[in-house]
Amino acid sequence: MGLLDFAKDVGRQLFDTDDEAADSIRQHLEIKLSGIKNLDVKFDDGVATICGDCPNEATRSSALLIAGDVKGVEKIIADDLTFPEPVEEEKERIELYEIVSGDTLGGIAKRFYGKASLYTRIHAANKELIPDPNKIYPGQKIKIPLD
Numbered sequence: 001m002g003l004l005d006f007a008k009d010v011g012r013q014l015f016d017t018d019d020e021a022a023d024s025i026r027q028h029l030e031i032k033l034s035g036i037k038n039l040d041v042k043f044d045d046g047v048a049t050i051c052g053d054c055p056n057e058a059t060r061s062s063a064l065l066i067a068g069d070v071k072g073v074e075k076i077i078a079d080d081l082t083f084p085e086p087v088e089e090e091k092e093r094i095e096l097y098e099i100v101s102g103d104t105l106g107g108i109a110k111r112f113y114g115k116a117s118l119y120t121r122i123h124a125a126n127k128e129l130i131p132d133p134n135k136i137y138p139g140q141k142i143k144i145p146l147d
Helices: 018-032 057-068 105-113 116-125
Strands: 003-005 037-044 047-053 075-077 094-098 141-145
């Protein structure tokens, strides 16, 4: 997962100029996630490059989605956002899903799990991205837990 594409014109408005972008994205990641050491973010013309040491794969994937949920970010390069190979930890099985117009978390849950009431599972997996399960938007990428 070295390069991810995102919808550049949707997401949280964190910065007004490209000069502010790297610091704003880094601060946003530090607020939303804990445990990433040596976090560094660079930004150039819609491309955010994120480096650092994550405690696990779940934190890494959350960091990518959180950074991609920032308005103005079109691509993320994360080749140097690393984590140690898990010894006893089982790898998280997820599918990335891009919200389309008309989607609800309940509708997505029905499609993936067969029951709309399991939307809480999707919401819990994306709590850093979706504080309110009723507020999702087209172009937003989220994790769908498959286990």
